Amino acid sequence: MSKTIVISPVVETLNSPKCEIICGDTLFELAKLPSDTFYGVITDPPYSSGGPKIIDRIKPTADKYLSNKTNNPLPDFEGDARDQRSWTLWMTAWMREARRVCREGAVICIFTDWRQLPAATDAMQWSDWIWRGIVVWDKNEGVRPQLGRFRSQAEYVVWGSKGKLPLKRGVGVLPGVFKFTTKTANKKHQTEKPLDLMRRLCHIITPGGPILDPFVGSGSTLLAARLEGYPSLGIELTPVYSKVAHQRITQEYNQILQQQTTTAVTSKKEN
Amino acid sequence: MSKTIVISPVVETLNSPKCEIICGDTLFELAKLPSDTFYGVITDPPYSSGGPKIIDRIKPTADKYLSNKTNNPLPDFEGDARDQRSWTLWMTAWMREARRVCREGAVICIFTDWRQLPAATDAMQWSDWIWRGIVVWDKNEGVRPQLGRFRSQAEYVVWGSKGKLPLKRGVGVLPGVFKFTTKTANKKHQTEKPLDLMRRLCHIITPGGPILDPFVGSGSTLLAARLEGYPSLGIELTPVYSKVAHQRITQEYNQILQQQTTTAVTSKKEN
DNA sequence: CCCTTCTATGAATCGTGCT
DNA sequence: CAGCACGATTCATAGAAGG
Numbered sequence: 001m002s003k004t005i006v007i008s009p010v011v012e013t014l015n016s017p018k019c020e021i022i023c024g025d026t027l028f029e030l031a032k033l034p035s036d037t038f039y040g041v042i043t044d045p046p047y048s049s050g051g052p053k054i055i056d057r058i059k060p061t062a063d064k065y066l067s068n069k070t071n072n073p074l075p076d077f078e079g080d081a082r083d084q085r086s087w088t089l090w091m092t093a094w095m096r097e098a099r100r101v102c103r104e105g106a107v108i109c110i111f112t113d114w115r116q117l118p119a120a121t122d123a124m125q126w127s128d129w130i131w132r133g134i135v136v137w138d139k140n141e142g143v144r145p146q147l148g149r150f151r152s153q154a155e156y157v158v159w160g161s162k163g164k165l166p167l168k169r170g171v172g173v174l175p176g177v178f179k180f181t182t183k184t185a186n187k188k189h190q191t192e193k194p195l196d197l198m199r200r201l202c203h204i205i206t207p208g209g210p211i212l213d214p215f216v217g218s219g220s221t222l223l224a225a226r227l228e229g230y231p232s233l234g235i236e237l238t239p240v241y242s243k244v245a246h247q248r249i250t251q252e253y254n255q256i257l258q259q260q261t262t263t264a265v266t267s268k269k270e271n
Numbered sequence: 272m273s274k275t276i277v278i279s280p281v282v283e284t285l286n287s288p289k290c291e292i293i294c295g296d297t298l299f300e301l302a303k304l305p306s307d308t309f310y311g312v313i314t315d316p317p318y319s320s321g322g323p324k325i326i327d328r329i330k331p332t333a334d335k336y337l338s339n340k341t342n343n344p345l346p347d348f349e350g351d352a353r354d355q356r357s358w359t360l361w362m363t364a365w366m367r368e369a370r371r372v373c374r375e376g377a378v379i380c381i382f383t384d385w386r387q388l389p390a391a392t393d394a395m396q397w398s399d400w401i402w403r404g405i406v407v408w409d410k411n412e413g414v415r416p417q418l419g420r421f422r423s424q425a426e427y428v429v430w431g432s433k434g435k436l437p438l439k440r441g442v443g444v445l446p447g448v449f450k451f452t453t454k455t456a457n458k459k460h461q462t463e464k465p466l467d468l469m470r471r472l473c474h475i476i477t478p479g480g481p482i483l484d485p486f487v488g489s490g491s492t493l494l495a496a497r498l499e500g501y502p503s504l505g506i507e508l509t510p511v512y513s514k515v516a517h518q519r520i521t522q523e524y525n526q527i528l529q530q531q532t533t534t535a536v537t538s539k540k541e542n
Numbered sequence: 543c544c545c546t547t548c549t550a551t552g553a554a555t556c557g558t559g560c561t
Numbered sequence: 562c563a564g565c566a567c568g569a570t571t572c573a574t575a576g577a578a579g580g
Contacts, residue, residue, distance in 0.1 A: 150446065416572045
C-alpha cells in the first residue's frame with residue numbers, strides 16, 4: 001500500500017488560484033480522486049530514455065541527462081529505468097486513470113523526447129485519449145552538438161483530448177512551435193522546463209478550469225498554472241521534490257507577481 | 272509487370288553533377304538497382320494522411336490538402352490513399368530495398384506529418400535502418416489556424432543510418448529545427464518543399480556521394496542535390512511529374528546558378 | 543524606390559444535416 | 562443510428578497593388 005503524505009495546501013494569497021500537492025505514487029493517488037473533475041493534464045513524466053540498453057537506462061539520472069557531471073547538486077529522480085514496452089504500458093495505465101478524473105473535452109499535454117515520442121502517442125491512444133497533435137519545443141541551437149548529425153535541439157509535447165474538442169470554448173489559436181532556451185542557473189530539477197513555456201501551454205485549457213499534473217518535479221506546471229489563473233493539483237513521488245515544488249510555488253509565485261506589478265506600473269508611467 | 276520509361280538523363284552542364292529520373296514504381300525500380308551504391312536517401316513519400324476515415328483518404332489529393340479548391344492547376348498525385356497499416360508495410364518494403372542499394376554509413380531522411388510520424392519511425396526500424404532522430408521543419412505561423420488548438424505548423428524529417436555513422440565523415444553539425452515558409456507562387460506540386468530546406472538537408476550526406484530519391488514529385492530533392500554538388504537518381508510514378516521534375520532540374524538549375532554567379536560578382540564589387 | 547494597404551492561401555477539421 | 566457530404570472557419574505570411 002502506498003502511504004500518502006498530503007502536503008498542506010499552498011497558502012492562498014488573495015485571489016490566487018488554489019494549488020495542492022500530494023506526495024505519493026500517481027497510479028494510486030489518481031485512483032482515489034473523483035471522476036470528471038479536471039479540465040486538463042499538463043505533465044512531464046520520466047522519459048525512461050537515455051539509451052537503447054537497459055544498462056544505460058538504470059544509470060543514475062544525473063549520468064544520463066547532464067553532460068557536465070561535476071558539481072551537480074540536484075538529487076536523482078525516480079521512475080526513469082523502465083524498458084520501452086514497460087514504459088508504454090505504465091504510461092497507458094496512468095493516462096487512463098488521468099482520463100477518468102478529467103471531464104469531457106479536457107486536454108492532455110505530455111512532454112517527451114524524440115526517442116519516446118512514438119511510444120507516447122501509442123500510450124495516449126491506448127488509454128482512449130484522442131491524439132490531436134505534436135507541439136515542438138525548440139530549445140535553440142547549442143544543445144549537444146555532434147559531428148555529422150542533426151542537433152537534438154527539440155523536445156515534444158504530445159497532446160490530445162477526452163472526446164470531442166469543440167472549436168469555441170474560450171481558447172484561441174496557439175502556436176505549434178515554441179522557442180525557449182533552457183536555463184542553467186537556479187534550476188531546481190534536472191529536466192526543469194522554462195516557466196514561460198509552461199505558462200503558454202496552460203492556455204490550451206479552458207480558462208479557470210483545474211489542471212492536473214501527475215508528475216510535479218520541481219513544480220513548473222503548477223507554478224505556471226497558478227500564475228495563469230488555473231487551480232491545480234499535483235502528485236509527486238519523491239518527498240524531496242514535493243517540498244522543493246511546494247516552496248517554489250509559494251515563493252516564486254509571490255516574487256513573479258511583484259515583478260509583474262512593478263513592470264505594469266513602470267510601463268504605465270512610460271505611457 | 273511494371274513498364275519502365277526511362278526519361279533521358281538531364282543534360283549535364285559543365286562540372287554539374289549527374290542527375291537521372293526513372294519513371295516507374297519505386298518498389299520495382301529499386302529492385303533493378305545494384306547494391307551498396309548510394310550514400311543517402313532524401314525523400315518525401317505520400318503521407319496517406321488527411322483524415323481519420325478511409326473515405327477522407329481516398330479523396331483527390333487537392334480536396335484533402337488544399338483549403339481553397341478554386342483555381343488549382345496542379346495535377347493530383349498518386350499513392351496517397353493507403354490506410355495506416357498498409358502504409359507502414361509499404362514504407363517498410365521500399366525502405367528495405369532502398370537500404371540494400373545504399374552503402375554502409377548511408378543516411379536516410381524521410382518527410383512525414385505529425386499523424387504518420389510514429390508509423391514512419393516503425394517502418395524505418397522494421398527495414399533495419401538505425402533511427403537516429405527527428406528533424407523539425409517549422410513552416411511558421413500562419414498555417415491553417417484552428418480555434419482552441421495548437422497550430423499544425425510543423426512537418427518532420429525522420430532520419431537514420433545504415434549501420435554505424437562515424438562522427439568524422441566530412442559532415443559538420445546540422446540544426447535540428449529548420450524554419451522556412453512554404454512558397455505559394457510558382458509551385459509545381461501541391462506539397463512542394465522549400466528548395467533552401469532541401470539544400471540544407473543534403474549536407475547530412477557525405478559530400479559528393481550519390482543521393483537517391485524514390486519519390487521525386489516536382490524534383491526539389493534532385494534540384495537541391497545537384498546545386499549542392501551531389502549526383503542523384505530519382506524515381507517517380509506519375510509521368511506528368513517525371514516531366515515536370517525533369518524540366519525543373521534543367522531550367523531552374525541554370526537560372527539559380529546564374530543568380531548565384533551574379534550575386535557573387537555583385538558582392539565582390541561591393542567589397 | 544519605399545512604405546502601406548490589401549488580398550489570397552494553406553500535406554485540415556468541426557459540426558450540421560442528409561441519406 | 563451510423564456513415565458520409567459539405568460548408569464554415571481560423572490568421573500569419575507572402576506577394577500584389579497602390580500611394
